[in-house]
Amino acid sequence: MGNSYRVALAGNPNTGKSTLFNALTGLRQHTGNWAGKTVSLAQGNVQHKDKTFNLIDLPGTYSLFSNSSDEEVARNYIVFEKPDVTVVVLDATSLERNFNLALQVLEMTKNVIICINLIDVAEKQGININERILTNRLGVPVIKISARNKKGFPMLLDTIDRIVTGAIECQPVQTTYPDEIEEKIKKIEPKVSELIENQLSARWVSLRLLDGDENLLNEINKRFGQKERAQ
Incomplete structure (x- = not known):
């Protein structure tokens, strides 16, 4: 609708997803419950250029197999409500564990950004992440940020903008099974x-x-x- 776009934030618990949500939306947010669920719903707006991004902070989950109310809510929103962009927030210090959820999202929807948070903590631990290689292998943009320090926010918002305007066309990698x-x-x-x-x-x-x-x-x-x- 107009210049307003829905952006879903998905991620494991403790990846800093809600910290990112709070830092981007500030006081422009409200909370409630998902329809028919006791699971909390947080939404907020962020203005960027001439657009309004309506951010939906999905429940933190380790998978999207609907084994719990949180998983069901997150999965159903991505699949059935079709947000314009889904941002998957990963912990830079635990990428291997976090990528399980990211790969599930890449199978479900096309317009995805992999957002690697806590990059400042990872660098202090000697962890080096090459986002360009990951972008090429995954077929979607990979952005490094520090939500706590608001590092990488302009790049993240510009990437969301470029996806919704069609300047970036995502081609998510397809997982091959036996x-x-x-x-x-x-x-x-x-x-x-x-x-x-x-x-x-x-x-x-x-x-x-x-x-x-x-x-x-x-x-x-x-x-x-x-x-x-x-x-």
């Missing part, structure tokens, strides 16, 4: 595409169905069933 799983994906993906009418990533939905994700199937039936009944 041949047996890839064959099953190919078999059911066309049927999944018919079911979801290209509204979601058919490959990602196929993966979740192969994993027996009944919660996702119920959510798809509920949301797409509502559309059919409304027509």
